[in-house]
Amino acid sequence: MPAPEIAIIGGGPCGLILARLLESKGVVDYLVYERDESDGSNPNEGGSLDLHPETGQRALQEAGLFGEFERYARYDDTVFTITDKLGNRLVEIGQGRDAPEIDRHELRHILLNSIPKEKIKWGHSLTIVTLGEDGKHVLHFGNGLVISGVRLIVGADGAWSKVRPMVCITQATPKYTGKTVLATTISNANPLYETTAAKVGPGSSLAISSGKYIMTQRQGDGSYRTSFGVHSLDNNPFSGDIETTRRLLLSSTYYADWSEDHKALIRQATHLRAWPLHSLAAEDMGWMSVPGLTLTGDAAHLSFIGGEGVNMAMADSLQLALKIVEHGMNNLDQAVREYESGMFPRGIAGIEEGKVMESVMHGEDPGAFIQLVSS
8 A cells, every 4th residue: 555645643523624624625645544443433422512613613614514514513502501419500601602513423424525435544543653764654553554655644643642652752641630521321212301301402501519510411313411520539430330330420429419300310321431531731732843743633732621622623634734735745844843833822722721621610619610601
């Protein structure tokens, strides 16, 4: 297999929007390498994303995909209801906000359908990047494929990027934040569905108390995704079976003193998948540019969840694509240097904003969160 001029590692929104932007601007010698065996993603995997005007939406506009996006965008799901742990409504915000929701799997399908099928190499899990004897970087995949001669490797491969170690000479590694999110989905077959739909309606409902939160959000198919955000010194305390996890969440350590409606969400959960949350540090930004390599999205500036992650990733891809087009394939190193000089301050701001969001989402009560999102 001949090496492409540009290898994009990762077929999530970040890598795919970069591929589409390059394709639409006439830069066609690229390939996307994705670890998934095919696009058989779970519709409930990853939940819903809100795309912002100057970042995610702008990238889609530049890519010529905004009209397709609007077919799936949910402008009425921007409403955010804040409650206390007893279920008392405190405030409702977000009406009319220009940040429509779209399910992650729907966005992925839009992007996949916008580039030639042969440009996606499924089942290619990158294991390591090395430096060859000729001074060029070599890609090693889990399926045995080894590729050298790529002129630009773009690490769009998320939190545990295999490209990052060759880019960041400080060997930056995400650190556990001490917070974990457990997620479940309330389908229309769940006994709680009608009650949840009546309480939450379009948009989301969030309760914060004693350093924990519960957020329920409507998805594109009408189901509701519920996330339980908790403190834990152990970054994998919920590794047991679902009944063990359920008992732990209902214990005095977590949600025992919350409303019966909130606890019913735990009791009726058909699955509870845990995500220990990690973040890079602001000090990890600002590496010396490495010829032939760069990072985008979470691979570059992973931060605490808060709605900006996919937007910043898509903004990275847009800026990188524009710089490649501006400088041409003969000046990729210059394009990368200029892209990174603009990405670093965005990344630092995103990491610092993530710290603020972490603090208010895990506050003693919803007051600080309400103040932050209302300002």
